[in-house]
Amino acid sequence: MTAKRITIQDVAREANVSVTTISRFLNARYEAMSQETKKRIEQVIEELDYHPNALAQGLKGNRSRMIAVIVVKLSYPFCVSLIRSLSNALTPEGYNVIVCETEGDPKREAHVLKTLLGQQIDAIVIQTNGDNLTELETISKSVPVILVDRKFKLPHATNVLTDNYEASMKMTNHLYAEGYQNVFYVTETPNAISTRSERLQGYLDSSSRYHRTPHVEIVKRGDDVSMQSVVERIKENISKRPIALYTANALIFHEIYPHVQQIDWPSPEKLGLATFDEPDWIKLISPSLTCVRQPVPEMGAWVANLLLQQFKDGYEQPDEAHLKIIPSELIKSESTRLDRGDGTVSDTL
Template structure:
């Protein structure tokens, strides 16, 4: 089998189109392109295993000075804070941030990565569900690939995370130490997302060490029924003793809080409240909410400084995976101070 490198001319010839048409496809310029032509080019690229070399060319001195940030959802507080922190460091250094949203859809993420392969992007910072690791591996041969928030087995990438397990363990220990007899942990299905599985494991290990039965509830965000079922489960326990509710992230807390408020329980005496994450709206909650503050700004700044250093010294694909963990901080609010003797901080939810 020939080891000859496949060129854009080879793709054009096999697809029976011009080189210009293939170039437009690689740059996601589909305006004057029929669906049949687009599909044919895509199939030929896959069959020939063609890899555009625009990224490698950019590294030889013709950088675009563009950094791609690929996130699941732009409205997530974590993503907003991360983008802001990256921009605050990269923009003054003369780099532009290009933001892409995937909605957690593997196909959409694959399309985004394919488009980036055809661009002279200088680096990719991505929050991924892990469905396109082969594509990320290919990109890492030419430019830095930084996985943020979630860890996957990607050998030649840098992972920037927080200590999800340790922070969740500390949070749950705090709730039991305050005197709550039961702690309900509310999460989405972990699947292969390390963030979710590590936080849940921290909760489970704390419950085991404190000799308390675990109460894990799996919910679907956007599904009011699943949230209401959790509230009904909690009702049974609240009538018997002190209970705390701990959500795996602030997005879940944001959805379930109005239902708890409607029941009219008092915090922290009737129901303790805690969450992982510290969104912008946290100060609207009364009493003050116990939460885990992720070092999102620090993560963004760390990534930006790493990229600037790599651009300065010249990028080489890492020989092995590097994991950088920045610690989170437990913020103890009034919403879980069950051990207080003065009876304060018991406002109605």
């Protein structure tokens, strides 16, 4: 004999409240609900083992309770950390996170956006290359659109990112102040990606401040030849004075590091090593690697709180774009810590 399915009416009757109150509880609308009532409903739901019909619940409130997170590549440390932090904050509030990958392909991104709209998603959090801003502007009329990691001029969206320019300048300042005469900066072609252009500009402005000739190396990830070419150019410039290698992100560092290991240059005495990003595998690098720690968990938590507040208040397209910047942290480690020559180690700001 099939067990009777527990309904919302059963929960309301057992908790001695109205169905409307139960509905508000399930939709996390606690503003007019006492703590005692909330605890009683929680207890009844647990005792009855009640599981609400998410689809019906979404249709009734004109909400799917699904948040789309669109990233360039799922294997990127930034993307993994962002998805994890969003899920940790949104899932307990009854929202499901749908993850989509674009590989940086504009057509694939456009297809993803079109597909998601057919699923009545409640919000979009996207790491975009900026090729579908018109579509995103249209979407922002109906649901929140949050741009992460890359900054674009979208009139009614929120941009959430870190202080790429300032953090990159601090890193380069640190390398010059330590005593590295030349700093080789390795990056992908900036194009319209704000993170790349801002980090590059931070490096260039620091080089100008210290009256040093900049050495910018453009590489293509996945191309060992371009990585090896950078190492060869560093070898051509090596002298009695130490050189530093600073990569624009950990993905580049991961690819160039094996080529660096093939040459007998002790770090940090002859070749300082540094990167933007702090991936999990950084602990395997010896000596410990100087890096810029991005506040990705904080970014995800901030985005989640913004969305929850917008859902609570009722979403309306913002009058103007909003920019939220959460600062990164420079982590100084052994890979760039030079001995001054008098037995002391520098401790730069």
